[in-house]
Amino acid sequence: MPITDSESGREKTVLGPCALIFSSAQTGTWRDVRPVVDQEQCILCGICEKHCPVDVIRTGDKKENGSLEIDFKYCKGCGICAEVCPQDSIEMIDEREVSGEKNYA
Amino acid sequence: MLEGNGAASEAMRLARIGVVSAYPVTPQSPIAEVLSDYVSQGRLDAEYVRVESEHSAMSVAIGAQLTGVRTGTATSSVGLALMFEMLGVAAGLRLPIVMPVVNRALVSPWSLWCDHQDSMSVRDSGWMQFYAEDCQEVLDLILIAYKAAEHADVLLPTMVCMDGFFLSHMSQAVMVPDQEDVDAFLPFYEAKNLKLDPSDPMFINNLTPSTEFMEMRYQQFEGFNNASGIIKETMAEFKNRFGRGYQPVEAYRCEDAEAVIISLGSMSGTVKHIVDQYREKGKKVGSIRIVCFRPFPTEDLLRIVPENAHVGVLDRSMSLGAQAGPVCMEVRSALSERRPDVRVQPYVAGLGGRDLRPVAVTTAIDQMLEGTFNPAAQWLDVNENAMTIRRYTEVA
Numbered sequence: 001m002p003i004t005d006s007e008s009g010r011e012k013t014v015l016g017p018c019a020l021i022f023s024s025a026q027t028g029t030w031r032d033v034r035p036v037v038d039q040e041q042c043i044l045c046g047i048c049e050k051h052c053p054v055d056v057i058r059t060g061d062k063k064e065n066g067s068l069e070i071d072f073k074y075c076k077g078c079g080i081c082a083e084v085c086p087q088d089s090i091e092m093i094d095e096r097e098v099s100g101e102k103n104y105a
Numbered sequence: 106m107l108e109g110n111g112a113a114s115e116a117m118r119l120a121r122i123g124v125v126s127a128y129p130v131t132p133q134s135p136i137a138e139v140l141s142d143y144v145s146q147g148r149l150d151a152e153y154v155r156v157e158s159e160h161s162a163m164s165v166a167i168g169a170q171l172t173g174v175r176t177g178t179a180t181s182s183v184g185l186a187l188m189f190e191m192l193g194v195a196a197g198l199r200l201p202i203v204m205p206v207v208n209r210a211l212v213s214p215w216s217l218w219c220d221h222q223d224s225m226s227v228r229d230s231g232w233m234q235f236y237a238e239d240c241q242e243v244l245d246l247i248l249i250a251y252k253a254a255e256h257a258d259v260l261l262p263t264m265v266c267m268d269g270f271f272l273s274h275m276s277q278a279v280m281v282p283d284q285e286d287v288d289a290f291l292p293f294y295e296a297k298n299l300k301l302d303p304s305d306p307m308f309i310n311n312l313t314p315s316t317e318f319m320e321m322r323y324q325q326f327e328g329f330n331n332a333s334g335i336i337k338e339t340m341a342e343f344k345n346r347f348g349r350g351y352q353p354v355e356a357y358r359c360e361d362a363e364a365v366i367i368s369l370g371s372m373s374g375t376v377k378h379i380v381d382q383y384r385e386k387g388k389k390v391g392s393i394r395i396v397c398f399r400p401f402p403t404e405d406l407l408r409i410v411p412e413n414a415h416v417g418v419l420d421r422s423m424s425l426g427a428q429a430g431p432v433c434m435e436v437r438s439a440l441s442e443r444r445p446d447v448r449v450q451p452y453v454a455g456l457g458g459r460d461l462r463p464v465a466v467t468t469a470i471d472q473m474l475e476g477t478f479n480p481a482a483q484w485l486d487v488n489e490n491a492m493t494i495r496r497y498t499e500v501a
């Protein structure tokens with residue numbers, strides 16, 4: 001994985017499982033079901049954001065026409081968000097329906 | 106005069122290791138003790154960490170080396186076995202740790218004495234492996250190992266193996282180079298990969314998904330591919346500076362040889378002595394010594410094995426359940442496709458501290474000169490009563 005040398009800004013490569021930040025642990029590769037949000041039904045209450053164990057949900061602001069966003073590089077497909085949603089607005093669907101052979105975003 | 110263990114300690118002192126974490130185990134203990142003396146006498150500016158096991162010894166070495174320091178540890182036999190898990194971590198994290206391994210049999214039967222079962226059992230752990238023939242080589246190969254291992258295109262940990270007692274406890278006149286010359290050959294250590302820095306926290310050795318795991322193994326595979334050439338360059342540079350030349354594999358009197366013995370470590374001295382005796386009688390016999398077992402010097406071996414030779418490989422360990430010992434399997438796989446003219450006969454000798462007696466070597470050479478061949482390992486100098494060696498009388 002390429003990382004950036006903070007001082008010079010040059011891109012370097014690292015050998016083996018070394019990383020500067022958590023970004024190297026792409027938990028999105030574990031996912032076999034994916035949360036899909038019905039943005040119409042979602043009231044942006046933020047409950048799912050608080051429960052997501054990898055903290056990858058961002059709840060936008062209703063007033064600013066915001067929406068619910070999930071970072072699929074790290075969403076591991078646990079389904080907790082779908083479970084806690086009071087509006088039942090998250091559906092867990094088979095990952096292969098979305099990304100075909102490749103199983104992460 | 107230095108023993109093999111003393112030569113190893115001198116080499117590590119000259120390499121200016123900054124952290125020592127070693128746990129004593131026969132026959133390696135003198136290395137741990139001498140390094141401790143060096144630190145207490147101020148001859149070595151290092152942190153000496155007293156650890157409670159070999160697993161911890163390697164763990165500390167890994168942690169220390171990750172912060173960008175050259176580290177030192179050494180082990181033997183069951184100690185190496187206890188390190189097994191951490192050997193893979195050092196290799197996968199691409200830490201060029203150099204570790205003397207004083208070869209001793211693995212249990213059971215319990216033994217303190219030399220054979221190669223310990224280091225051979227970790228031959229696939231991602232460490233390079235060099236085998237020294239004498240005490241001078243112990244010192245020289247350790248210095249060469251640091252330099253080659255730390256090369257940015259290599260970054261692989263390295264074991265420098267010496268035969269327990271035969272080398273570790275045998276005194277020999279050893280040329281100890283000056284610190285200045287070693288410093289010029291082996292400059293101050295700088296980590297070439299990422300290093301741990303408390304002011305810039307980093308996450309290492311994370312759970313790596315299948316999308317990256319194979320790539321990282323492949324990086325190690327490439328490291329070994331690069332190492333073959335870099336080891337040779339390093340050996341050449343060492344010769345220029347210190348005058349003593351090495352090769353990953355060495356041929357001795359192999360011209361036109363009909364029978365060739367391949368061996369490692371201190372066994373090669375005995376083999377060469379016997380080769381001389383055969384040559385005096387006009388018999389075409391030679392010896393090949395593998396100095397660098399990992400990476401295995403396939404191309405060099407293909408080049409130096411004489412045409413139509415009968416090759417006998419002396420393994421000082423056995424791959425139980427296989428036809429041959431590990432060195433022989435390696436030689437066979439290197440030669441099988443490209444040298445159909447050559448026959449490779451596996452031999453097993455000198456286990457658990459048994460001397461490699463001349464009779465073991467002459468038996469092998471005579472069999473090969475007669476043309477006797479058996480695809481399965483022939484055990485040399487084993488007592489005929491092997492199957493009934495311990496008897497008891499049942500009392501009714």
Ligand code: SF4
Pocket residue numbers: 035051052053054055056057070074075076077078079080081082
């Ligand atoms: S499925 Fe799990 S990981 Fe993914 S967004 Fe929902 S709670 Fe977070």
Ligand code: SF4
Pocket residue numbers: 037041042043044045046047048049059068084085086087088089090
């Ligand atoms: S819990 Fe449901 S309604 Fe609330 S923000 Fe998440 S998806 Fe929207």
